[in-house]
Amino acid sequence: MTVTIKESDLIESIADAVQFISYYHPADFIRHLASAYEREQSPAAKDAMAQILTNSRMCAEGHRPICQDTGIVNIFLKIGMDVRLESGQDLQEICDEGVRRGYLNADNPLRASVLQDPLFTRRNTRDNTPCIVSVELVQGNTIDVQVAAKGGGSENKATMAMLNPSDSIVDWVLKTVPLMGAGWCPPGMLGIGVGGTAEKAVLMAKQSLMEDLDMADLLARGPSNPTEELRVELYEKVNALGIGAQGLGGLTTVLDVKIKSFPTHAASKPVAMIPNCAATRHVHFTLDGSGPAELERPSLSDWPDVHWAPDYKASRPVNLDTLTPEEVASWKPGETLLLSGKMLTGRDAAHKRIQDMLAKGEQLPVDFTNRVIYYVGPVDPVGDEVMGPAGPTTSTRMDKFTETMLGETGLIAMIGKAERGPVAIESIRKHKSAYLMAVGGAAYLVAKAIQKAKVVAFEDLGMEAIYEFDVVDMPVTVAVDATGSSVHQTGPQEWSMRIADISMKKA
Structure with a gap:
């Protein structure tokens, strides 16, 4: 029997889904993260997970984004061949309209990260469209929809290879x-696609994350089958690498x-x-012609009783x-700091503009002398908020600018997420600077x-x-100290050996 589904129902359902996944983690993710904690x-690592879990509950309660990077939207549609979609638009246009309404929602505006031209102008579309649409025609008279928001930090780690059959x-x-x-x-999850052709393998990897x-x-x-055996083997062996939460x-x-x-x-x-990050965000629903989807809200009882707060006894106030440069040089790798006072922010585009201005001999609009810069692209505030969710972005993208910033502007420290590369670490060592790490996946908590x-x-x-930003007790970890020692190198090395020792004792 042919079923008619209205364009407006699909648009409204996508808009609702975009909002829903911005502040609700899937319940299965919370259960697994709570067990890992x-x-x-x-x-x-335990402190990082506590921040992520606390942030997740805060977002579920406050209906604000889990991460400042509210992602690029992926929509997977399985359209029954007995469906008649009542519409005067292309399917891409319908999905884009749903995304647009979801991202421009006045009660919870989401960060627009999509650029119209990836090669030249890289102009922001301001509404996070277009989205990525994948369509399958299947038997039936319903539309099965999966909506996911994929952050750039995890998407950038997608990898594809053409192995030999015996590899x-x-x-x-x-x-x-x-x-x-x-x-x-x-901690997150890994989606792996094997077989087909190059593009099929990548699509399967993405679909598996749903x-x-x-x-x-x-x-x-x-x-109970070879695929499940392989999943368990990879789960155990990847965790045995000791990388841990946030790479610590x-x-x-x-x-x-x-x-x-x-x-x-x-x-x-x-x-x-393709990895999914600590801000795993997706939802599934079905349209059958009876109206827009009704998404089932999770219960707050799904969240563990974890409430992170600053540890004033174990942290150094800054x-x-x-x-001063002398104080920065005194920080130790792995030390927890609570930052208070004024910091500057800046990420890819700002760093590129600063570099170009310095090359032309132009005066910078901001004095960076003895200042700290935070790599962040925040969400706009709503209501009485000072700032919306404002977690760190991946720091390695700023590695190419580190020598310029430390050598020519007077900057003395940086804040971001994840590791720094060898070029940046050498520059940090050379200038006796430091790199501090905030927890990715705790954006709403950080914004507080x-x-x-x-x-400016x-x-x-x-x-x-x-x-x-004027901050009070913002939690960070000293990830690279003035000598160039990196906890993203020493931490996994230590824990891979500990895990191997634990495994030997069990055996």
């Missing part, structure tokens, strides 16, 4: 995951591993891997307004430390403008 033995998937994954660093904000996390159940009952070293790097496969050419073995905020330069860059 209970098991974790690394103090740094080991396990070996490739274990070689590739350490190269991903921590910019994808672990599946519910069930690793806890799988470990409890044991694998620990027992849990992945909460689950998903695998989808498809027949392939005899000479080929396409494989793709006054940013009186900070911001007491005042104003744009490059307003035309939107969320990439330079702000001045």
Whole structure:
């Protein structure tokens, strides 16, 4: 029987879904993260997970984004061949309108991150459209819809390879995951697609991330087929790498591993891997012609009783307004700091403009002398908020600018997420600077430390403008100290050895 589904129902459902996933983690993700938190033995990783869990509950209660990077929207549609879609627009236009309404919602405006031209102007579309639409025609008279928001930090770690038929998937994954660093904000999950062709493998990897996390159940009952056996093997071996939450070293790097496969050419073995970060966001619904989807809200009882708060006894207070190079040089790797005072913000576009201005001998609009810069593109505030969710962005994108910033502007420290590369670390060591790490996936929690905020330069860059934040007790970890020692190197090394020792004792 043919069923008519209205264009307006699909648009409204997508708009609602975009809002829904911005502040609700899937319940299965929370359960697996809560279990990992209970098991974790690394103090740094456990603290990071506590911040992520606390942030998640705050967002569920306050209906504000889990992460400042509210992602690029992926929409997967399975359209029944007995469906008549009542519309005067293309399917892409319908989906874009749903995304547009969701992102421009006045009660919870989401950060616009999509650029119209990836090659030249890179102009922001201001409404996060267009979205990425994937369509399958299937038997039936319904439209099955999955909506996901994928942050740039995890999407940038997507990897694809054409292996030889005899090559080991396990070996490739274990070689590739350490190269991903921590910019994808672990703990999360890995989606793996194997077979088909290059583009099919990548699509399957992305689609696998839409599946519910069930690793806890799988470990409890044991694998029942070769694919489940491979999932368990990869889960255990990836976690044995000791990368841990935020790359700080620990027992849990992945909460689950998903695998989808498809027949392939005899000479080929396409494989793709895409991680989902600590801001895993997706929802599934079905339209049957009876109206827009009704999304079931999770219960707050799904969240564990974890409420992160600053540890004043174990943390060093830092006054940013009186900070000196000598004080920066005294910070130790892994030390927790609570920052108070005025900091500047800036990320890719601002750094590029600063570099160009310095090359031309132009005066900068901001004095960076003895200042700290925070790599962030915040969400706009609503109501009485000073600033919307404002978590850190991946710091390695600023590595190419580090020598310029430290050598020519007077900057003395930087804040971001994940590791720094060798070029940046050498510059930090050379200038006796420091790199501090905030927790990716705790954006709303971090924003609560911001007491005042104003744009001080490059307003035309939107969320990439330079702000001045006045913060109180903003939590950070010393990730690279003035000697160039990096906790993203020492932490995983230490915990991979500890995990190996634990495994030997169990055996």
